[in-house]
Amino acid sequence: MAGHGDGLASYKAAATDISVALCTFNGALYLQEQLDSLLRQTSRPTELVLSDDGSSDASVSIVTEFARAVGMRLVVAPTHARLGVGQNFNLALLLCSRQYVALSDQDDVWLPDKLATALAAMHEGEARYGTSCPLLVYTDLTVVAADLRPISSSFMRSKGLCNPSPHDALTILLTQNFATGCTMLVNRQLLERALPIPKEAVFHDWWLALVAASCGHVLYVDQPTIMYRQHDSNVIGIDTMALSLKRIIAHPASHLEHGIAMCTSCARQLDVLESRLTECHAATAAIEHVHRVKEAIACGGVRSVGRLLSQHVRRLGRFRTATLYLLCMLKGADPRP
Structure with a gap:
């Protein structure tokens, strides 16, 4: 696979105890760019877990060839009927084996310090609240067009969102989600309580944030770690x-x-x-x-x-x-x- 030679050296540089839960559905057009951004991480994931929701394109083969080429551990969910976004992520998360799990969409591009930044915030949370506390870290995003041209330097500000105080987080989350799934890093203690994600959950990321705020803590990093691509096939895009x-x-x-x-x-x-x-x-x-x-x-x-x-x-x-x-x-x- 062309272009992975330089990335492989950095990929082997700094292993972390992180699984990436990647969900796909006919995402071949932008998927390779997202996978390549995993190689550029200053703190690399140990495991990639793929759950494909019945794609008719080359999504699965792109991911499997990528993992083979760079030597990354890959877990592929069994073939299944169409589940929808929430239950597709539920399946991927259930198959993740590491202490921390980062959620990944198929069409974004992670900035090189995405995982390192989230992991540092996670460790700060563990030092403050204890390693047995359910924790969820999320960050801001840079909004970009399909060709990665900048649209907004801050998704949070463009949506009129802010991170509430720990005292207010649960009260607000009961009727509104403010944490974006593709930026999330969660720990095993949260997954033990949040999984399986029920079918009644409105959105998978909202459910994870609700459980974290109810049983532990939601932590915010006020900097973009992802280029959040906007295109015609977005499941959830950006509206001012x-x-x-x-x-x-x-x-x-x-x-x-x-x-x-x-x-x-x-x-x-x-x-x-x-x-x-x-x-x-x-x-x-x-x-x-x-x-x-x-x-x-x-x-x-x-x-x-x-x-x-x-x-x-x-x-x-x-x-x-x-x-x-x-x-x-x-x-x-x-x-x-």
């Missing part, structure tokens, strides 16, 4: 607040319907989170907080708003918070299982 507002104004009915459906999905996610936290003997205060917010969203109407206020529930920014309260007020009560 202004663009989102324009779309809502242009199609208010469809956005209202979508927002109400998302509130219902959020309540279902919190329901399975409450069960998972009970199973892993999380702090009673966290379980009760999750339960009360779940019930507040599920009841709908004006009562929903009152209950959310009593739990100090908010999202990042006044507009997002007001939208949440409005949607919960407008939706009816969710049916009981």
Whole structure:
């Protein structure tokens, strides 16, 4: 495989106890660039775990040839029916064997110090909270076009996001995710509690952040470690607040319907989170907080708003918070299982 000779020397330079969970679906167009960025890591991964979601292109062969050429341990998930992004990552994460796991999309490019930066933050967290504490590290991203031309130097700022205080992290995560999966590094202690990812989880990265904030800690590094590529096939891309507002104004009915459906999905996610936290003997205060917010969203109407206020529930920014309260007020009560 051309171009890997120089990368192989650096690949053998600094091993770490990290698995990379890579999920693919017809990603051949940009996949090689992502794999090559693994070779340029100043702290290299020990293991690459691939779960392909039924690609009809050369995605699997690109990854297997890459691993063979550079001598990287590769674990390939068994062939399976189409799972979707969340359950595809669930399968990949279940197969990872190392102490730390980095989540990888198929179309980004990692900056050379991506893993070293996240691992340093992880070790700082372990020194502060103990090695038995579930931890999740995430970072900012540089947003780029399909040809890697810069669009925004900060994904977080372009989305109007910020890292909340540790005290507020769980309260915000109950109704809004702010941690991007492709930047995440998680430890084994978190995976033992978070896996398997339930089908009710809205997004896999949101679920991981919820469990981390409930049982341990979410840690943020305020610097980009990834070039986050935007193209026509993105599952989740970037929308500025202004663009989102324009779309809502242009199609208010469809956005209202979508927002109400998302509130219902959020309540279902919190329901399975409450069960998972009970199973892993999380702090009673966290379980009760999750339960009360779940019930507040599920009841709908004006009562929903009152209950959310009593739990100090908010999202990042006044507009997002007001939208949440409005949607919960407008939706009816969710049916009981």
